[in-house]
Amino acid sequence: MMKYAIVFSSKTGNTRALAQAVARALPQENCLYFGPPAQEALRAPVVYAGFWTDKGTCDSDTAAFLSSLTTQQVFLFGTAGFGGSAAYFDKIMDAVQAHVPSSVRVIGRWMCQGKMAQGVRLRYEAMEDSPRRTAMLENFDRALSHPDSTDLAEIQKAVQATQ
Numbered sequence: 001m002m003k004y005a006i007v008f009s010s011k012t013g014n015t016r017a018l019a020q021a022v023a024r025a026l027p028q029e030n031c032l033y034f035g036p037p038a039q040e041a042l043r044a045p046v047v048y049a050g051f052w053t054d055k056g057t058c059d060s061d062t063a064a065f066l067s068s069l070t071t072q073q074v075f076l077f078g079t080a081g082f083g084g085s086a087a088y089f090d091k092i093m094d095a096v097q098a099h100v101p102s103s104v105r106v107i108g109r110w111m112c113q114g115k116m117a118q119g120v121r122l123r124y125e126a127m128e129d130s131p132r133r134t135a136m137l138e139n140f141d142r143a144l145s146h147p148d149s150t151d152l153a154e155i156q157k158a159v160q161a162t163q
């Protein structure tokens with residue numbers, strides 16, 4: 001079995017929860033690195049890379065890290081505030097994958113919704129009533145429980161499939 005690294009960027013803990021679930025799903029003795037983007041992680045032939053979504057793509061720390069990959073295999077995972085559409089997640093993943101050099105094989109991609117800060121809801125509440133405002137509030141409230149135990153079980157299944 002190949003050695004691996006779990007590299008993740010997480011401001012409010014959502015992506016960290018996914019990273020911890022990934023760690024529990026893989027044989028611990030083969031883990032070379034678990035933590036934020038760092039050069040040390042590049043020693044592993046397989047990298048599980050987690051990001052939080054910032055303006056439609058991954059956060060900039062993750063983007064820089066992905067660009068530094070050379071011959072590794074990478075599994076991309078992340079969280080985003082907006083959910084409910086596979087097409088939306090695909091679009092984010094494509095933008096993230098654009099940071100991965102073409103020499104690097106992408107062995108999997110997995111995403112789910114992640115709760116947002118309460119200030120975001122206050123901003124929506126202050127908007128004039130409209131179908132868009134209602135949809136944003138509904139989305140915000142739907143995100144509150146994520147990542148949930150079903151999300152964690154799903155990502156664990158997805159990473160185990162790479163073993």
Ligand SMILES: Cc1cc2nc3c(=O)[nH]c(=O)nc-3n(C[C@H](O)[C@H](O)[C@H](O)COP(=O)(O)O)c2cc1C
Pocket residue numbers: 009010011012013014015016051052053054055056057079080081082083113114115116117
């Ligand atoms: C500055 C900023 C920009 C964001 N941009 C997006 C975005 O473009 N699309 C989206 O779906 N969520 C966006 N979000 C929501 C976060 O990606 C989401 O809450 C994520 O789960 C946070 O992950 P973390 O807890 O690991 O930091 C943004 C959040 C912040 C703070």
